[in-house]
Amino acid sequence: MLQNNLRCGTHFILDLFGCxxxxxxxxxxxxxxDHVVSMLQLTVLYRKxxxxxxxxxxxxxxxxxxxxxxxxxxxxxxxxxxxxxxxxSNEINFNExxxxxxxxxxxxxxxxxxxxxxxxE
Numbered sequence: 001m002l003q004n005n006l007r008c009g010t011h012f013i014l015d016l017f018g019c020x021x022x023x024x025x026x027x028x029x030x031x032x033x034d035h036v037v038s039m040l041q042l043t044v045l046y047r048k049x050x051x052x053x054x055x056x057x058x059x060x061x062x063x064x065x066x067x068x069x070x071x072x073x074x075x076x077x078x079x080x081x082x083x084x085x086x087x088x089s090n091e092i093n094f095n096e097x098x099x100x101x102x103x104x105x106x107x108x109x110x111x112x113x114x115x116x117x118x119x120x121e
Contacts, residue, residue, distance in 0.1 A: 008118025009066060009086040012094045016079040016101060018108030023072040023079050024055050032104045033061060033070060039100065040092055042068075042085070079105050084117070 022028040026049060037044055046062040061068040066084040073080075081101060085092065094114055102110055 007116050009084055009116075010092070011113075011115040011117050012083045012085075012092070012097065013113040013115070014081045014098055014101065015111045016081070016105055016107035017077065017110065019072075019077045019079050019105040021105035021107075023077070023105055024057055024074050026051060026057060026059075029057060029059055029070060029072075032101070033059060033068065036068070036083075036097060036100065037061065037063070039097070040085075079107070 030047065030049070034044075036042075043064040044061050045064055047059070048062075049057065049059045051057055055074045057070070057072050059070040063085070066086050068083045069081070071080045072078070079101070083092075083097070094112065098110055098112055101107070
């Protein structure tokens, strides 16, 4: 059982809207996500992706710190991104990640949530 003040990690959830960038290009998306990993000094254990036909892309990174995922919806020019991290939560500037992804995918707007996970409080 968790202690009342023990937090298991932080879940960062980001939706990007009005994207004009290369949201359906696997090499571009993986390169962009690799840069996020580098920015945050995370460790990738495994990468997996699925390319939908005629369009659509899901990319998952299994991290030693937990996981990161990317999904796009080309018909609405939307990207959904999430990052769950267990041990680096206090070191991550989620606004910096949001700004970087907005720039790379040329998003017109965004919405984010930062959720403490596993805390009883």
